[in-house]
Amino acid sequence: MAKIKLSEISTLPPGKLEKDAIKTATAQIVYELDELQNLLYAQHKWSVLIVLQGMDASGKDGLIRDVLGQMNPLGVKVQPFKAPTEEEMDHDFLWRIHRYAPAKGMIQVFNRSHYEDVLVQRVHKWVDSDTIKARMKAINDFEKLLAEHNNTRILKFYLHVSRKEQAERLKERTEDPRKMWKYNDKDIEEAKLWKHYEKAYEDVFRNCNDIPWIIVPADQNWYKEYLVAKTLRDMLKGLKMKYPMLKR
Numbered sequence: 001m002a003k004i005k006l007s008e009i010s011t012l013p014p015g016k017l018e019k020d021a022i023k024t025a026t027a028q029i030v031y032e033l034d035e036l037q038n039l040l041y042a043q044h045k046w047s048v049l050i051v052l053q054g055m056d057a058s059g060k061d062g063l064i065r066d067v068l069g070q071m072n073p074l075g076v077k078v079q080p081f082k083a084p085t086e087e088e089m090d091h092d093f094l095w096r097i098h099r100y101a102p103a104k105g106m107i108q109v110f111n112r113s114h115y116e117d118v119l120v121q122r123v124h125k126w127v128d129s130d131t132i133k134a135r136m137k138a139i140n141d142f143e144k145l146l147a148e149h150n151n152t153r154i155l156k157f158y159l160h161v162s163r164k165e166q167a168e169r170l171k172e173r174t175e176d177p178r179k180m181w182k183y184n185d186k187d188i189e190e191a192k193l194w195k196h197y198e199k200a201y202e203d204v205f206r207n208c209n210d211i212p213w214i215i216v217p218a219d220q221n222w223y224k225e226y227l228v229a230k231t232l233r234d235m236l237k238g239l240k241m242k243y244p245m246l247k248r
Contacts, residue, residue: 004205006198009215011162013223026226029233030070036236040105041075043241047102047152050109050232053119054159055197056187057169058218060111063159066221067229068109077102080111093117093135094142101146114139115204123196136207143211153235154211157228158201159218163194 013022040046050068052060064078079100088096094114102108118135121127127135146152161169170191173183190197205213214231218224 004202004215006160006202006215009160009217011160011165011217011219013217013220017223019220019222022226023222026067026222026229029226029229030067032233033067033229033236034071036233036241037071037075037107039241039243040107040236040239041072042105042243044105044244045151046239046241047104047146047150048107048232048236049102049146049152049154050107051113051115051154051156052109052111052159053113053115053157053201054218055161055166055194056190057166057173058159058161059169059221059224060159061182062221063225063228064109064111067225067232068107071107075105076107076109078109078111081113081116094138098142101150102152104151114142115208118204118208119197119200122200123193133207136204139208140210143208147211153239155231155235156211156213157231158205158213158215159224160215161218163191165219166191 040048052063054060068076068078077100081096084093084096097110097114100108100110118132118139122132143154147154170187173179173187205215214227216224216227
């Protein structure tokens with residue numbers, strides 16, 4: 001794909017959109033998603049993997065709650081990925097990921113994902129460039145495996161937040177009692193590595209795009225939720241699913 005420069009892509013919604021109208025549209029889409037998820041679960045033919053990546057404070061948790069939290073929890077699972085445990089480090093880097101790949105009929109959400117191993121570890125220079133290249137190839141093969149051998153439809157979203165908005169959201173975590181539980185000293189240190197993370201993400205977009213990335217302007221939550229919900233809705237409708245019928 002063409003080289004992506006994140007610094008040249010807006011983090012704001014298109015200028016002519018009306019917030020109230022978009023929020024109304026999102027509510028309708030979320031309503032539709034509940035029925036589509038039920039169809040997915042009942043037909044038991046397809047599975048869906050939603051990958052959410054983004055800088056710290058890009059709004060992954062809120063997106064999961066507001067868009068996916070309305071669906072039947074029997075058919076939706078969310079798996080966050082933080083620093084690998086000692087046991088996970090004793091295996092290949094995809095071992096901890098593959099065990100959470102979605103079963104047929106399920107929607108699986110990765111809050112961060114296998115891409116952390118070509119982002120965080122690269123930025124901090126915990127592995128060399130040859131290892132990063134090998135991992136990117138393994139990621140492409142892994143996603144191809146899921147898509148071709150388990151009917152998994154994969155949606156990969158990068159929540160594109162501005163540095164200014166990130167700083168404001170991190171500051172809120174020190175002031176708002178409802179958000180203080182999210183505060184982590186390391187977030188401030190990671191924010192200083194912004195340019196390094198941008199470059200790492202741009203390389204990921206270029207080298208791991210067999211299943212394309214969707215870059216979502218994320219400074220305004222109402223637009224971010226709309227775009228993700230609409231993309232998921234349109235993909236599910238495109239599967240043309242039907243409820244299984246009784247055999248007579």
